[in-house]
Amino acid sequence: MIQNLRLYSGLTMFAYVLTHLLNHAAGIISPEFMETASDFSTGLWKFPPLEILLLVSLVTHFILATGRLTGRRSLRLRKSEWAQMILGLCIPFLLFRHIIATRVIDLGFDVESPYERVLLDLAVFLPSQGILQAITVIVVWTHGCIGIHFWLRVKPFYPKWRNVLGTLAILIPALSLAGYGAAAAEIMRRVEEGGRKYVFGVLEAANVNDAAIAFYEKILIPCIILTIALAVAPFVVRQVRQTIDRVKRGPILNLPNGRTIRVPPGATALEALRDAGIAMASVCGGHGRCTTCRLHCGSGLDQLAQPGQIEAAALKSIQAPHGMRLACQIRPQNDLAVVPLMAPNASARDGRRPGGLSGSERQVVSMFIDLRDSTRLGEMKMPYDVLFILNQFFAEMTEALRSTGGYYAQFTGDGLMALYGHESDDTERMILNAFEGAAEMLRRIEGLNDHLKSELPHALRIGIGIHMGKAIVGEMGPPGRENISAIGDTINTAARLEAQTKGHGVPLVISKTLFDHGPIPLPENAVLHEVALRGKDQSVAYYALDAMPDLTGAMTRQDQKPALAT
Structure with missing residues (x-):
C-alpha cells in the first residue's frame, strides 16, 4: 500500500512536471505562445480537484520518501539510488521560491503570474534565480526519470522501449530549456527597447504590489531554513535510531x-x-x-x-x-x-x-552416458561422417530422455549428463523413470546400429552410470547461456560410476542406493561391488549389470497407484 502511494504520488507530480516542461518548450516561438499553450497544459492543474491532488501528492511523496530514508538501516546504495535520493532532497530547497512567487502570492495577494511577468523576474530582476530555476528543471526531471526507470525496468516490455524513452528523457528537458532561454532573451530584448515603461506596464498588469513583495522577502529566510532542515532531518533521525539500535542485540x-x-x-x-x-x-x-x-x-x-x-x-x-x-x-x-x-x-x-530454477537442494537421479570408442571412430571416419554419427547418437539419447521424463542437463563431448526428478518429489517414480530411460537408450543404440550399419566401422556401445542423492539444481552457465544443471557429490559419483563400466565391460553401473529406495527388483546374479572411487574419501556400493533388470512389475504398480488412491 505504502509503495503504491509513493509510486502514484510520484507519477502524479511527474505528469505535472512533464506538462510544465512541454509548456516551456513553446517559448522557442514566443512568450505569448507559452501563455496560450498553458491553457491546455499547466492551466489544467489549476482546476481545484487537480490542484488538491497535486498538493496531496507532493506532501505524500515527500513524507513517504523521507520516511523510507529514515527507516533504512544501510546506506550502501548504488550510484543511481544515491542520485535519486540526493536530487529528491534538493527539490524543496530549489523549488520553494518559485512556488511562493507564482502560486502562494497569486492566491494570497491577488497577483497574476503570466509568463511575461515570471520571465521578467527571472531574466531581469533576479538573474541568479533564473539560473537556479534552470538547474531546478534538470534536478526535478532527472529525479523523476530515475524513479520511472526503477519502476519500469522490471517490466517485460521495457527493454524494447528503453532507447525511445531515454531519447525522450533527454529531448524534453533540452527543448524546455531552449524555450525558457529563448523566451527570457526575448523579454530582455523588450526591456532594452521599452525601458521602464515596459517593465512597469508588465508589473502593473500583473498587479504586483508592495505587500506581495514584502511577504516574499519576509518568508524567504524561514523557508530556506525549513527546506534545509527537511533535507537533513532524515539523516539525523536515522543516526539517532542507529545509536539506539547498537545497544540491542540483533539476529x-x-x-x-x-x-x-x-x-x-x-x-x-x-x-x-x-x-x-x-x-x-x-x-x-x-x-x-x-x-x-x-x-x-x-x-x-x-x-x-x-x-x-x-x-x-x-x-x-x-x-x-x-x-x-x-x-x-x-x-x-x-x-x-x-x-x-x-x-x-x-x-x-x-x-x-x-524461482524453482534459481538453485535449490533437491533429491535427484543423476545419469551419465558415454559413447565407447569414439576416438577410434574419429580415426577411421572423415570428420563430417563422425559429426553425422554423433548427431544421430545425441538425437536418439535425447529422445529417450524426453519419452521417459528425463532432462538433458549437460553435453560432455561424446556423452551427456541427464537428470531425473529435478521437478518431482516422488522418489520411486524418478528411479523408475531413470531405469526406463536407461533401457530406452540401450534399445535405441541397437536401433541406431542397425540404421547406420553401412556407415559404422564397428557397433556403437554406451556406458551408463546412475546414482541418486541430494544435489544443487538450478540454472547455471555464463550470462545469457544458462541451462538447468546440477552440481554436488551425487553428480560426481554418477560420473565416476559411469567410468566403472569400462573396467567391468558392462553397459550399466548402478549404485546400490537406487535399489534400496526404488521399486526395481535386483537381478538374481547381481554382484555387489564396493570401492573407493577416484576423488572420493568414502566407498560407494554399486552393481555392474550387463542387462537391464525386469521393470514390468514396478511399472505395473506405478500405473496402479492413482487408481488405488481413488
Missing part, C-alpha cells in the same frame, strides 16, 4: 561460507547484507517487484514472518519453492541461515525466471 544471518552477519533491529536482510559489503542484486531498488534479491532460507525459516502481500505476489509470479524469500522484504527477528540465489549483476529478465 544473525549465517552464510554458506561460515560468515555471520548481525542484522540491526528492524533491518531487512538486504540492508544487512549490503552493509556487510556483500554484493546483492536488487533491480527494483528493494521494492519487492523484481525478485532478483532471492534467498534460500534454511534454519530459522519457520521463525520468519509470513510473506506480506507484495512479497507473496512476487514469489507466486515466479513459482518460488518452499524456503525462497526476498531479501528486501524479510526482517529477521531470529538467527537465520541464508544463501543468495542470484548473481550480483542479475538483470530484470533474470528476475522473471521461475
